[in-house]
Every structure is written in structure tokens, then in C-alpha cells.
Amino acid sequence: MTTDKPSSGYYGPKAYDSEHLPQQKRPAPGANPALPWFNQKADRKLPWGHTEDVVPQIIRRRNRPEVLRQFEKNPTPFGDLQSHQRIDHECYRHATAALRTRILLFFSAFGHPILIGIVSIPMLIAVAIAYYHKPSSTDHVDYFIEILWALSWVFVPLIACNLIPTALFKLFPRQLIKPDKGPLWELNRRTGLVTVFHYDKKGTWGKTGQPEEESAPFYEFDAYTSNELIHGGGVVHTLYLAHRYRNILIPIGTLIGKTNPEECYALWDMFQNFMDTSRPLPDIPLWEEHRANDPVTAEHDRRTNRPPRYWRDMDNDTWKQKNDEMALQVLRLNTPGRLDIMRNSWAYSPRPRRQRPVTSRQATE
Numbered sequence: 001m002t003t004d005k006p007s008s009g010y011y012g013p014k015a016y017d018s019e020h021l022p023q024q025k026r027p028a029p030g031a032n033p034a035l036p037w038f039n040q041k042a043d044r045k046l047p048w049g050h051t052e053d054v055v056p057q058i059i060r061r062r063n064r065p066e067v068l069r070q071f072e073k074n075p076t077p078f079g080d081l082q083s084h085q086r087i088d089h090e091c092y093r094h095a096t097a098a099l100r101t102r103i104l105l106f107f108s109a110f111g112h113p114i115l116i117g118i119v120s121i122p123m124l125i126a127v128a129i130a131y132y133h134k135p136s137s138t139d140h141v142d143y144f145i146e147i148l149w150a151l152s153w154v155f156v157p158l159i160a161c162n163l164i165p166t167a168l169f170k171l172f173p174r175q176l177i178k179p180d181k182g183p184l185w186e187l188n189r190r191t192g193l194v195t196v197f198h199y200d201k202k203g204t205w206g207k208t209g210q211p212e213e214e215s216a217p218f219y220e221f222d223a224y225t226s227n228e229l230i231h232g233g234g235v236v237h238t239l240y241l242a243h244r245y246r247n248i249l250i251p252i253g254t255l256i257g258k259t260n261p262e263e264c265y266a267l268w269d270m271f272q273n274f275m276d277t278s279r280p281l282p283d284i285p286l287w288e289e290h291r292a293n294d295p296v297t298a299e300h301d302r303r304t305n306r307p308p309r310y311w312r313d314m315d316n317d318t319w320k321q322k323n324d325e326m327a328l329q330v331l332r333l334n335t336p337g338r339l340d341i342m343r344n345s346w347a348y349s350p351r352p353r354r355q356r357p358v359t360s361r362q363a364t365e
Contacts, residue, residue, distance in 0.1 A: 010295050014217040015192035016275045018049055021219060021345035027244050046223040049341030051269040051276075054330050055284045056256045058263075059270070060323055063285040065314045072312070084183045089281060089290035089297070092274065093186040094255065104165040111162025119158065123151060182211050185250050187218065189275050189294070194218050194241065196248055218275045219342065220244050223268045225261055226253075239264040265335035285311040 084095035096102065109115070127147055134143055186195045197211040204212045221241040228236050237260060238253035252271070256263055273282045280297035281287045288311045291297045301308070314322070 010190065011277050012191040012193075015190065015277045016218045017278045018272075018276045018341065019278045021342065024220065024342075024345050025245065026346040043224045043226050044336060046225065046265065046268055046335055047338045047340035047342075048219075048222075048272070050338045051272045052329065052333065053269075053273065053283065054266040054326060054333065055270050055282065055286070056259075056263045056266045057327060057330070058256045059267075059286060060284070060326060064323070065285060065311050065319050066316060068285055068288075068312050084180065086183075086186075087286065089287065089294040090190045091186050091188040092271070093183045094252075095183040096180045104168060107161045108165040109161075111158050111160070111165075113162075116155065116158050119154065123154065127151070181205075185252070187271060187275060189277065189281075192218050192275065192277075194221060194248075194250065196250060214248060216243055216246065216248060219345070221248075221250075222342075225264045228258065237261045237264050239267050262330050262333050265333040266330045268335065269333075283310075288312060 084093070086093040130147070131143070181199055183197050185197065188195065193215045194217070195213050195215040197213055199205045199211050204210060221243055223239060223241055225237045225239055228238070230236055236258035238251065238258050239256075240253055241250040242248070253264060253267065256267055270282055270284075273279065274287070277296060280300040281291055281294055283306075288309070291301055291306075292308065300306075307313075311319075
């Protein structure tokens with residue numbers, strides 16, 4: 001899907017346009033300085049272009065219509081807390097919570113009702129089997145007291161992992177719900193730049209409190225999926241961006257965690273579509289409220305008569321159907337088999353041919 005770019009100078013000179021790629025230096029084979037040496041053979045480089053309108057599952061779940069409607073009713077759930085994260089029509093700036101917040105969230109995950117339910121199934125089966133084989137002389141009341149005592153060693157810690165962090169967040173929100181020192185990285189659609197923020201105590205950040213910024217055009221990065229073996233012989237994948245000519249590595253796969261390769265492909269397509277100024281913003285709930293602020297997207301929506309609240313006013317049943325269709329589309333992705341449009345932008349630079357040494361006889365002639 002493409003559209004005519006407005007004539008105004010809204011986008012910067014480095015903005016990514018998949019239809020007009022600038023000429024770039026051809027990278028030397030296997031000479032990417034950002035790739036860890038132990039992953040160069042195991043990781044897979046993903047091609048540029050020929051994207052699909054897809055988005056990873058975890059981002060769909062976090063930004064489903066009912067969540068967006070709740071956010072509209074209460075846009076500041078944590079009061080005047082200032083977060084370093086920014087997601088709008090211009091940029092996707094990623095930031096994490098403070099360490100204390102992440103620790104409490106980590107423990108609260110162990111008390112999630114779904115996890116407790118999963119643990120309960122084998123425990124109940126074990127209790128039923130033990131009750132069936134219990135000695136007939138054992139009193140029922142004493143037996144159940146022993147069972148409850150044994151189960152308490154499993155379920156009490158899990159429930160505490162849920163209740164304690166929840167109570168602490170409600171009692172001390174200003175002390176415990178804190179952003180980290182600053183953003184980690186940013187993809188800017190308007191400027192076309194990818195920026196990494198460095199927090200070195202001995203550098204600029206330690207002296208002035210301002211992070212050091214390292215930027216490069218988006219089209220100079222390549223996407224890679226890493227492979228990691230887990231217990232049981234399984235393999236999980238994550239996505240990261242590596243600069244083609246400099247030592248810049250961005251683990252953007254942390255947004256979706258370690259998962260299957262198709263989810264990584266969907267994340268790569270989503271960010272390519274977001275940064276591509278030859279097309280509108282990805283038509284997903286995450287960016288719907290910002291579509292009118294991007295000139296290419298606003299022109300596309302005006303021409304196609306797209307409802308401004310298409311996702312936010314969608315009922316849950318329709319959303320479930322759309323989500324299932326998207327999940328099937330993601331599973332069918334075959335990103336590694338695509339043609340790489342970025343290869344067409346590499347400037348041809350023939351390698352110098354080795355000269356044969358001149359023998360003494362040829363020299364005399």
C-alpha cells in the first residue's frame with residue numbers, strides 16, 4: 001500500500017522511503033561490527049521490504065480496543081508520573097520501569113491466576129490419587145488437614161506473590177511506580193533516524209545528567225533473529241537491529257520477549273511499515289489516535305474515508321475475529337524467503353584485482 005507523499009517538508013532528509021532508497025556502501029561479507037562473534041553463524045539476517053500489515057500477538061493484546069477505551073477514560077492512571085516512553089505518529093521511544101518496579105512485577109507474575117490454575121490441575125490430581133490410596137484407618141479430618149498443610153507450601157507463596165506487590169503498588173504508588181533513568185532507544189518516523197541512548201556514569205550522563213545519543217538512518221540497520229536453545233531441546237528467537245557499518249546493536253525483540261520466529265518477523269514488518277514514509281502508519285489500534293497527525297496517513301484516510309475510531313469503537317466479538325485472522329496471517333509469514341529490496345541500493349564497488357608479480361624476465365622485456 002503506497003500513497004503520494006505531501007509536498008511539504010514534514011519529513012527529514014534521512015526519512016525512510018521504501019520506494020526511493022539512497023545509494024549506500026556495499027557491506028563486506030561477514031564484516032558487520034555490531035554482530036556478536038558467537039552469533040554470526042547462528043543468527044539469521046532478515047530481508048528488507050515486501051512487508052505485510054501484521055503486528056505481534058503481545059502488542060495486539062496490550063492494545064486491544066477495550067484497553068484503549070479504558071485509557072481514554074483515565075489517561076493518567078498514575079497521576080503526574082512522567083514516563084520516558086513515547087509512542088505516537090513521529091516516533092517509537094522505548095523505555096523501561098525502574099528496577100524496584102520491575103522486581104515487584106517479576107514476583108507478581110508468579111501469582112498470576114492463570115499460573116495458579118495451571119499448578120492446581122496436577123496438584124488436585126495428586127490429591128485425588130493419594131486420597132484413593134489412603135489407609136482405611138486414617139481419619140478423614142486428619143487426612144485433609146495434612147493435605148491442606150502440604151498444599152499451603154505451594155499455593156500460599158504463589159498467592160503472596162500476587163497480593164503483596166499489588167498491595168505495595170496501591171499503598172506506595174509514588175515510591176514504587178517509577179520510570180528508569182531514561183529511554184533506551186528510539187525509532188523516529190519523521191526524521192528517519194534510529195537513536196540509542198547511553199548512560200555512562202563516567203561520561204556525559206554522569207557529569208550532566210543527559211544521556212549520550214548515537215544516531216544513524218533506519219535504512220542503515222539490518223534485522224537479525226537470534227536462536228537460543230532452552231530446556232527440553234526447544235528453540236526460542238528474539239529480534240535485534242544491527243547497524244551495517246558501526247557497532248550499534250538494538251535488542252528491539254525485548255518488546256515481545258523470546259518467542260517463535262514468526263512473531264519476530266511480524267515485529268520487523270511492523271517497524272518497517274511504521275518508518276516507511278511512502279505509506280501510512282500501520283492500521284493497528286496502537287497508532288489509531290495519532291493517524292490524523294501524520295500527513296501521509298491523514299491523506300490516505302481522507303481518500304479512503306476511513307473511520308477515525310475504527311478500532312476504538314470495535315466490539316469485543318469483532319475484535320476477537322480480527323485478532324484470530326491476524327494470528328493466522330502471522331503464522332503464515334515467510335520473511336526469510338522474500339527478496340531484499342535493500343540490495344538494490346548498494347553502490348557497486350568492484351574489488352581491486354590482484355596484480356601478478358612481475359618476473360625479472362618480463363621486466364627486462
